Each structure stands twice: as C-alpha cells, then as structure tokens.
Amino acid sequence: MNSYDFDFFVIGGGSGGVRAARMAAGFGACVGIAEERYLGGTCVNVGCIPKKLFVYGSRMPHEHAVASGYGWSGGDLTLNWDTLIANKNTEIERLNGVYRRLLANSGCRIFDERAVLVDPTTVAVGKERYTAKHILVATGGWPYVPEIRGRELAITSNEAFFLPKLPERVVVVGGGYIAVEFAGIFNGFGAQVTQVYRGELFLRGFDTEIRQFLAAEMRHKGIELRFNDDVSALTKHGDSLRLTMKNGNAIDCDCVLFATGRRPHSDKLGLAECGVALGPDGAIKVDDLYRTNVPSIYAIGDVTNRVNLTPVALAEGMAVARRLFGSRDTVVDYDYIPTAIFSQPPIGTVGFNEEDARAKFGDIGVYVSSFTPLRYTVSREKERALMKLVVVRATDKVVGLHVCGEDAGEIIQGFAVALRAGATKQIFDSTIGIHPTTAEEFVTLRDAVR
Ligand code: NDP
Numbered sequence: 001m002n003s004y005d006f007d008f009f010v011i012g013g014g015s016g017g018v019r020a021a022r023m024a025a026g027f028g029a030c031v032g033i034a035e036e037r038y039l040g041g042t043c044v045n046v047g048c049i050p051k052k053l054f055v056y057g058s059r060m061p062h063e064h065a066v067a068s069g070y071g072w073s074g075g076d077l078t079l080n081w082d083t084l085i086a087n088k089n090t091e092i093e094r095l096n097g098v099y100r101r102l103l104a105n106s107g108c109r110i111f112d113e114r115a116v117l118v119d120p121t122t123v124a125v126g127k128e129r130y131t132a133k134h135i136l137v138a139t140g141g142w143p144y145v146p147e148i149r150g151r152e153l154a155i156t157s158n159e160a161f162f163l164p165k166l167p168e169r170v171v172v173v174g175g176g177y178i179a180v181e182f183a184g185i186f187n188g189f190g191a192q193v194t195q196v197y198r199g200e201l202f203l204r205g206f207d208t209e210i211r212q213f214l215a216a217e218m219r220h221k222g223i224e225l226r227f228n229d230d231v232s233a234l235t236k237h238g239d240s241l242r243l244t245m246k247n248g249n250a251i252d253c254d255c256v257l258f259a260t261g262r263r264p265h266s267d268k269l270g271l272a273e274c275g276v277a278l279g280p281d282g283a284i285k286v287d288d289l290y291r292t293n294v295p296s297i298y299a300i301g302d303v304t305n306r307v308n309l310t311p312v313a314l315a316e317g318m319a320v321a322r323r324l325f326g327s328r329d330t331v332v333d334y335d336y337i338p339t340a341i342f343s344q345p346p347i348g349t350v351g352f353n354e355e356d357a358r359a360k361f362g363d364i365g366v367y368v369s370s371f372t373p374l375r376y377t378v379s380r381e382k383e384r385a386l387m388k389l390v391v392v393r394a395t396d397k398v399v400g401l402h403v404c405g406e407d408a409g410e411i412i413q414g415f416a417v418a419l420r421a422g423a424t425k426q427i428f429d430s431t432i433g434i435h436p437t438t439a440e441e442f443v444t445l446r447d448a449v450r
Pocket of ligand 1: 146173174175176177178179181197198199203204230259260261262307308309339340341342
C-alpha cells in the first residue's frame with residue numbers, strides 16, 4: 001500500500017517542473033505540482049517567449065526601412081505600446097492556459113500556491129501538508145541587482161515586460177544575454193539606449209571575434225556601448241534618473257534596467273531545514289542524476305545554477321521522471337549545447353570558441369567569413385553577418401561553429417546536430433550548399449584565416 005499522498009511532488013511550475021510532472025504522471029505516478037506565481041515560469045511569463053515577441057516587435061522599423069530599398073513607400077510607422085503589451089499579455093495568458101490543461105489532462109493535481117519543504121518527504125502547501133515519496137525542486141532563478149544606492153529605482157527584466165510606456169532614454173546595465181537582448185529591443189522600438197558593462201567586452205565566454213562583431217553592429221544601430229564602466233549609484237532628478245558611474249561620470253535617463261545576472265530561487269523553501277546542501281550562491285547541489293544530498297529530494301533547472309537554459313531544464317526534468325517512474329536511466333549530455341542570443345543581429349553558437357579550442361586542442365584551423373547578406377544588398381538599411389568554424393587539425397573535427405547574423409538561432413540548431421554527430425570539416429565541405437542562403441557559407445569556407 002502506498003503510504004504517501006503523492007509519488008512525486010514538484011515545487012515550481014516552470015518549464016522543467018511542468019515537464020517532469022507531466023512525464024511522471026504519464027508513467028502512472030500520482031503527481032502534485034505547486035506554483036505560487038505563474039505556470040510556465042520565467043520562460044513563458046518574463047523570459048524567452050515575451051522577449052522573442054519584443055524582439056519581433058522591435059524589428060518592425062528595421063523591416064520597414066529595408067522595404068524602402070525594395071521600392072516600398074508609405075506612411076511612417078508609429079508604435080502603440082499599449083497594443084503591444086496587451087497582445088503580448090493575451091498570448092502569455094493563452095500559454096498559461098495551455099500549461100494548465102496539459103498538467104490537468106495528464107492527471108497532475110495543481111496547487112496555485114507556494115509549497116515549502118517541512119521534512120524530506122513532506123511539503124506544506126497553504127494550510128495543508130502532503131507527503132510525497134519523491135520531491136523535485138524546480139523553482140528557477142530570480143534577477144539579481146547589485147547592492148548599490150538607489151537600486152530600487154531600477155527595473156529588471158521582470159518589469160521590462162510590463163512598462164506603462166516606452167521610455168525615451170534607457171540604460172541597460174550588464175553584459176550577458178539579457179542585457180544585449182534588451183539593448184537591441186529598446187533600440188529597435190526607438191529609445192535612446194546606452195549599455196554599460198563593467199568588463200572589457202560584453203558576452204564573456206562567447207567567441208571574442210563574434211562579440212567584437214556584435215558590438216560594432218550594435219554601435220552601428222546607434223546603441224552607445226560603454227565598456228570598462230560601472231554604476232555606483234542611482235538617484236532621482238525630477239522625472240529623470242541619474243546614474244553616477246564609478247569613473248565619476250553621470251548618465252541621465254528615464255529607465256535603468258539591471259541585467260546583472262540571476263540567482264537561484266532557493267530562499268525560504270525549507271531546504272536548509274531539511275539538510276539540503278546549497279552552494280554559496282544558493283544553488284541546490286545535485287549529482288549527475290539530479291539527487292541532492294537528501295535521498296528523497298531532487299532539483300533541476302536554474303535553481304541548480306548550472307546551464308540555465310529552458311531546453312536544458314526540460315531535458316533534466318525528463319531525465320528525473322524517466323529514472324524514477326519510467327524504469328529507464330537517461331543521462332543529459334551537456335556537450336555541444338547550442339544556444340542563441342536574440343541580440344540584433346542575433347548570435348548562434350555551438351561548441352568551443354576559438355580561444356578555448358586553442359587552449360584545449362592546440363593546433364586548430366579557424367575559418368571566418370563576414371559579408372552583407374543578399375537581402376541587404378539593395379536596401380540602405382544594412383546588417384552584416386559573421387560566420388565562423390573552428391576545426392581541430394589532427395582529427396579534422398569541427399568543434400566550434402558561431403554565427404552573428406539574421407536567423408542565427410534557426411541556423412545553429414541544425415548544425416548542432418552535425419557537431420554532436422562528430423562531423424568533420426571534410427563532411428562540411430562535401431555537403432552541397434543551399435543557394436542563396438546565409439547558412440551555405442558554412443559548407444563553402446575553404447581557407448583557414450588562422
Ligand atoms: P548573465 O549571467 O548572462 O550575465 C550577467 C551579466 O551581468 C554579466 O555581464 C556580468 O558581468 C554582469 N554582472 C554580474 N554581476 C554584476 C555586478 N555586481 N555589477 C555589474 N555587472 C554585473 O545573466 P543574464 O541576467 O543576462 O541572464 C541569465 C541567464 O539566463 C543567462 O546566463 C542564460 O543562461 C539565461 N538566458 C538565456 C537566454 C537565451 O537563451 N537567449 C536569454 C536570456 C537569458 P561579468 O561578465 O563581468 O561577470
């Protein structure tokens with residue numbers, strides 16, 4: 001006889017938690033899932049989905065400008081911000097409903113409340129307590145804002161999706177995915193944008209040449225990039241905000257967006273009380289089967305602060321469900337995870353950047369091509385593309401593939417399959433290109449530049 005209320009209880013209804021819950025229920029487990037805020041988590045509500053809608057929306061003036069080169073003329077475009085936000089909200093609500101139906105139809109019991117751990121097999125949900133044989137913590141992350149004076153005057157990506165109006169002057173602080181994406185979004189919508197990053201060049205960890213290329217493209221679009229600079233305080237001056245910089249300069253603006261990283265959402269969940277080990281940043285420590293040091297408690301996704309990407313959380317959630325209820329061990333392979341940054345132009349990348357490849361493999365061949373894609377040849381509006389392959393000479397294996405240019409995310413997905421399959425440069429070279437496309441460049445790169 002089952003002595004627990006649930007076989008599996010999931011805390012957190014984001015991408016990873018929902019997938020794990022549905023899959024476990026599909027295997028016949030009795031599943032409960034608690035979500036205090038919104039089903040779909042960061043990705044659906046204040047992340048990937050609304051961000052990509054904003055990227056599309058902010059590209060419209062660019063498309064309009066390109067159109068003139070093709071002979072189109074017409075009135076100026078004007079943006080109705082309220083319509084944008086309302087339509088975006090409608091789509092997000094639709095997705096919330098889809099998530100709810102998927103969970104309910106798979107037989108999960110949904111609790112629209114906060115759940116906290118009471119002991120290793122008990123959760124408190126509202127006033128009730130439930131026991132579960134296995135508990136999965138999938139509570140994600142939360143934006144982090146450095147402790148500087150006036151930080152409460154700034155917004156994070158959470159609020160950026162619900163601004164009452166488009167700010168005229170925006171300062172984006174940070175140099176990661178979210179910062180470059182929002183710098184592009186606000187610029188595209190027509191705001192005056194300054195991006196401040198404390199280091200030498202933003203997107204630390206990505207290929208240097210790609211980062212330099214994106215910086216030049218962003219500057220070309222009118223974004224002011226200030227590197228080696230950081231904010232020391234924020235103050236209000238009438239209707240404006242003033243950022244005091246560490247070098248003593250000041251920037252006045254209407255909106256400051258801090259995109260300075262995210263932290264695991266592991267606070268006040270009863271984790272420490274149950275003896276679950278956390279890292280210094282609050283990340284739940286797990287082994288390669290997502291087990292914490294407490295046998296009944298598992299964790300996946302951003303709360304473990306490893307590879308913080310939605311598709312990774314999905315894969316981890318499925319691995320836990322399969323292992324516990326599907327009688328099958330699946331291991332998530334973290335090699336060659338493709339990723340895209342929806343900057344303007346976007347970046348797509350898989351495998352090693354040039355610097356890391358040289359350090360790891362020694363003798364490498366680097367193939368690079370930068371050009372103006374066909375669609376921009378007849379328009380005054382320009383956006384260039386940079387494509388790059390990194391090949392290990394000894395094995396001829398392509399170990400890195402990078403693109404900054406239109407459709408980068410779409411291009412990289414297929415090439416990621418090839419890299420994971422161990423494709424060599426010779427296989428790339430013998431693959432027939434599709435003409436005229438940007439992606440064909442990857443199979444026509446003949447001479448190494450380095
Ligand atoms: P990132 O970790 O990517 O970047 C954080 C940035 O903030 C870095 O440039 C970092 O600088 C800077 N920073 C950190 N602390 C401070 C500080 N105290 N003062 C000044 N600057 C600081 O975080 P994001 O918030 O951009 O994104 C979070 C995660 O979400 C990403 O890592 C990614 O995994 C995921 N994501 C994925 C997207 C996608 O797939 N397209 C889109 C958006 C997010 P430094 O480099 O010097 O440390």
